[in-house]
Amino acid sequence: MQPIRLGLVGYGKIAQDQHVPAILANPAFQLVAVATQGKPCAGVENFQSLGELLENGPTVDAIAFCTPPQGRFALVQQALAVGKHVLVEKPPCATLGEAMALVDQVAEQGVSALFAWHSRYAPGIAAAREWLASRTLQSVQIDWKEDVRKWHPGQAWIWQPGGLGVFDPGINALSIITHLLALPLFVEAAELRVPSNCQSPIAASIKMSDARQLDVRAEFDFDHGHDELWSIEIRCTEGVLRLDNGGAVLSIDGVRQSVSEEGEYAAVYRHFQQLISDKASDLDLQPLRLVADSFFVGSRALVEPFYD
Ligand SMILES: NC(=O)C1=CN([C@@H]2O[C@H](COP(=O)(O)OP(=O)(O)OC[C@H]3O[C@@H](n4cnc5c(N)ncnc54)[C@H](O)[C@@H]3O)[C@@H](O)[C@H]2O)C=CC1
Numbered sequence: 459m460q461p462i463r464l465g466l467v468g469y470g471k472i473a474q475d476q477h478v479p480a481i482l483a484n485p486a487f488q489l490v491a492v493a494t495q496g497k498p499c500a501g502v503e504n505f506q507s508l509g510e511l512l513e514n515g516p517t518v519d520a521i522a523f524c525t526p527p528q529g530r531f532a533l534v535q536q537a538l539a540v541g542k543h544v545l546v547e548k549p550p551c552a553t554l555g556e557a558m559a560l561v562d563q564v565a566e567q568g569v570s571a572l573f574a575w576h577s578r579y580a581p582g583i584a585a586a587r588e589w590l591a592s593r594t595l596q597s598v599q600i601d602w603k604e605d606v607r608k609w610h611p612g613q614a615w616i617w618q619p620g621g622l623g624v625f626d627p628g629i630n631a632l633s634i635i636t637h638l639l640a641l642p643l644f645v646e647a648a649e650l651r652v653p654s655n656c657q658s659p660i661a662a663s664i665k666m667s668d669a670r671q672l673d674v675r676a677e678f679d680f681d682h683g684h685d686e687l688w689s690i691e692i693r694c695t696e697g698v699l700r701l702d703n704g705g706a707v708l709s710i711d712g713v714r715q716s717v718s719e720e721g722e723y724a725a726v727y728r729h730f731q732q733l734i735s736d737k738a739s740d741l742d743l744q745p746l747r748l749v750a751d752s753f754f755v756g757s758r759a760l761v762e763p764f765y766d
C-alpha cells in the first residue's frame with residue numbers, strides 16, 4: 459500500500475510539537491513537503507507558500523494546515539480546488555461562514571477532509587462518551603485555564619480579529635462537550651474580558667443550555683499561570699463524571715478509570731487515514747458555532763492591557 463504523500467502548511471509550534479512527530483510515527487503517511495513563513499522543516503522540501511509547493515513541489519495527495527485561523531480559508535480552498543484531501547487544525551477558519559463554505563467545497567470536490575478537533579481524541583473521551591450515553595445529566599462545569607505565554611509565545615495573531623483569544627484553547631473544551639452531549643447546546647449568556655490593547659478576550663464566562671434545560675457553565679482563562687486546569691465535571695443522577703488534564707484523565711465518582719493509551723495527534727492522523735480510505739469526511743461546525751454565539755451575545759468588560 460503506497461503511503462499518503464502529505465504536504466504541511468505552517469511549520470509553527472503545533473506542527474513541530476505534535477503534527478510532524480505524529481506523521482513520522484504513522485507509516486500510512488509520508489511527509490514530502492512543507493510550506494511555511496518561519497523556520498524550515500528538516501528532511502523535506504520547503505517552500506515559502508502553498509502555491510509554490512503545489513506548482514514546483516513533489517506530488518502530494520493530502521495537505522495538513524497548521525497556520526493561524528486568519529487567512530487559512532483561502533489556503534484550504536486552494537488545496538481543495540486541485541483535489542487534495544485536507545486536515546485542518548482548529549478552529550477550522552476565522553469565521554463560521556468560511557468554515558461552512560469549506561464544507562460545501564469538500565462535497566463538490568469529492569475529497570476527504572477533517573476539521574481536527576484534537577481534544578476529542580484525548581485518551582478519556584471515548585470511555586466518557588460511552589458512560590454518559592445511558593445516564594441522566596443534571597449539570598456541567600467546564601474550567602479551561604492555561605498560560606498563553608507558555609502555549610502561544612509571541613503569537614500576535616491570537617489577539618487580533620479572528621484569532622479568538624482565550625477561545626483558541628477554550629474551543630477545545632467546547633469540542634469535547636459537544637462530542638459528549640446528545641443534544642445541541644445554546645449560549646444563553648457570556649462575559650468576555652478583553653485587554654485594552656487586544657481585539658480578543660483573555661478570559662470568558664459562558665452560560666449554556668440545551669433543549670432539556672441542562673445547566674452548562676464554562677470558565678476560560680488565558681492568564682492562568684503554568685499549572686493548567688483543563689477539566690470538565692458532569693453531574694448525573696447516577697453519579698459524577700470528571701475529565702481532567704484536557705481529557706487524558708477520566709474519573710467516575712472519584713475513581714480513576716482506565717483509558718486509551720493513544721495520544722491525541724496519533725489518533726487524529728489515524729482518523730484522517732481512515733477517512734481517506736473510506737472516501738469520507740468529518741467536518742463538525744458545532745464548537746465554532748458556540749464561539750460565534752458567545753461573541754454575539756457576550757457582554758464585554760475591558761481589563762488591563764496584556765503584554766507577552
Ligand atoms: N500552540 C498550541 O499549543 C496549539 C495550537 N493549535 C492550533 O494550531 C494553529 C497554529 O497554532 P501555532 O502552531 O501555535 O501557531 P504558530 O504561530 O506557532 O505557527 C503558525 C505557522 O504558520 C506559518 N504561516 C502563517 N501564515 C502562513 C502562510 N500563508 N503560508 C505558510 N505558512 C504560514 C507561520 O510562519 C508559523 O510558522 C492554530 O489554529 C492553533 O489554534 C492547536 C493545538 C495546540
Ligand SMILES: O=C1O[C@@H]([C@H](O)CO)[C@H](O)[C@H]1O
Nearest residue numbers: 548604609610626627630704
Ligand atoms: O489547541 C490548543 O491547545 C492549547 C494547548 O496547546 C493544550 O491545551 C492551545 O492553547 C490551543 O491552541
